Amino acid sequence: MLAAVFVLGATLYDVTLNSKYGLLLCAYLVCYSYLAESVQLYRSWRVGRFSRMLVLLVVAHTLAFLLVLAALFLFKQSEAFSRAVLIGWYVASLVTLALWRIAARGIKTMQRRRGLAMQKVAIIGATGSGLNLYHEITRHPELGFECIGFFDDRATNRLPVETQRYVRGSIEQAVALARSGELVKLYICLPMLAEQRVADMITALGDSTVDVLLVPDFLMKNLMHGRIGNVGDVDTISVFESPGFGIQDFYKRSFDIAFSSAVLLAIAPLLLLIAAAVKFTSKGPVLFKQDRYGLDGRRIGVYKFRSMRTMENGGKVIQATRNDSRITPVGAFLRRTSLDELPQFFNVLMGDMSVVGPRPHAVAHNEEYRKQVAFYMLRHKMRPGITGWAQVNGWRGETDTLEKMEMRVKFDLDYIRNWSLMFDIKIILNTLLKGFINKNAY
The missing domain is CATH 3.40.50.720 (NAD(P)-binding Rossmann-like Domain)
Incomplete structure (x- = not known):
């Protein structure tokens, strides 16, 4: 259907299809197939809601179209294509795909009301x-x-x-x-x-x-992504296991690389300005690297713009509190706006972190809370993230009570159990819409 609408649109606008248009269509179909599979668009209609299927269709189609457009502008090829054909094709193909599903669903609904196909x-x-x-x-x-x-x-x-x-x-x-x-x-x-x-x-x-x-x-x-596997001829059921197995890990990692690369290119001037502000307003290095636990509990070094006069990274790390005397004036602004965490996009590129995931805690805090909060260490069954499900739900900043940490872990485990590429995109959009400023960040 996508290809047919593309050819029909070009014909109506009297545009001659050449190898560039063919390459464009192929690139789109690859992107669309990748995204549609990532959000599980193609699955049995009996195991999901129809409205959700339409939403996933719009998301996969729109993101694939935007990615192709971005590539055209990046490689300065946009002038070789008719804007009317591309925009008309986007709208017409989306309507065609949606109408096809609505018609098929209508037929099935009529059959089921008559007691058929039940x-x-x-x-x-x-x-x-x-x-x-x-x-x-x-x-x-x-x-x-x-x-x-x-x-x-x-x-x-x-x-x-x-x-x-x-x-x-x-x-x-x-x-x-x-x-x-x-x-x-x-x-x-x-x-x-x-x-x-x-x-x-x-x-x-x-x-x-x-x-x-x-x-x-x-x-x-309560199983963590429980699934059936086997060791030789012996069947097993996973109790605690990362959801990032097989092609799923490829989806998440490729998304991380593409997204973090685009962000770093876009914010490069901002990074330089922040680095200069940190350097010229207080003594010490621009970046602070702190040991934290990453995937499977392995230690990683997480980068941040230095926001304090001290750089604690030992067996005891005191969390920042309101009006903390260790925080520099520039650091206070960076922490309130979460700008101090921008260097972590380099951690994402290196594979230590992900754009979305449970926020990494200092090693000292991990050792403290793993003894007090049930299933705490299961947060590390996925790469830690720059933003996360707990953070967009308000559970960020100082954890001055055990209940706050328990709620953060609850949301982190909920994210791991229900992870999908669509879930990551939802969290990123929530992060952008709600802003980076939070009353608990200081």
Whole structure:
């Protein structure tokens, strides 16, 4: 569709397509494919909201278009292309892609209202997680699921009151329905502790063609990017693991390199002005390099513009407080506006940090808080960032109470569990919109 709209637009504007236009289209398609895959645009319509899909479409299409335009201006090739064709193609292709999805969804919705293209599903286990799943299915008929009810071996008086009216029978009856081909999907919502029951059930369901899905209970929800792997022929489930595996790490690292390079080029004059201000207003070096923990807890040296008269980097580091006498006048301004952290884009280029991630703490603070805050060290399952999910939610600056650090860690772990390139872009936009000035930064 993208290529067809491109050719049609050029034809309508009587523009002759040459090798440059062909190269431009190929470059765009590569960028679009990369971004669309990064934000998981191409996935089953039954496992996501349609409105979110349209938003992701706009984001992927717009970013790819802007990247191509930036490349044209950077290499001084923009004059070789018709602006009318490019802008017309951007708008027309976006409308075409959106209308195609809306039309396809409309057809599917009409089918499902007539009882067509519906998938019959059932839930094993009248549990809290099972009830949550049932409500999600009933709230979103566009998913195309028809839940026939729960199946549980417990007596009715032992079941949660809110699930009793939905129970259709025993687990054995659910297996029989699956074997007869009446079900397309069977969701197992039993606790992980019921390992033997789940194993027996899966063995019995092996004599059917039903899709069997395990719904995580409370224990599984607390896994850090839990996924199934193997060591030889032995299956494993990750409990604590970085989300940056395989192509995902490539996405994040390539984005970091491109973004930090562009930022450093844009702010080079500002960096020189700040360096001069630091140098001529107080004694000491322009840059301060402090040891912090990076990916997997390895020590890294993080750069900042020097904002204090002292440069603490030992076993005890005292956090900056309001009206701290160690802070220089220029340093106070740099800290309030977060300009002191701009040199960390060099850390991003070197691979020690990322644009977005949990903020790195001094080694002394890590050693202090890892003993007091549960799962604290899991912050280091990703590269530390210049900005982060905790920071845009207000959890930055001095952590003078344990609760503040616990909340920062909570948001950091939430970011790691739900990481995506789209999430990074959202945090960057939030950082820009909310500004760099914060009442807790001093």
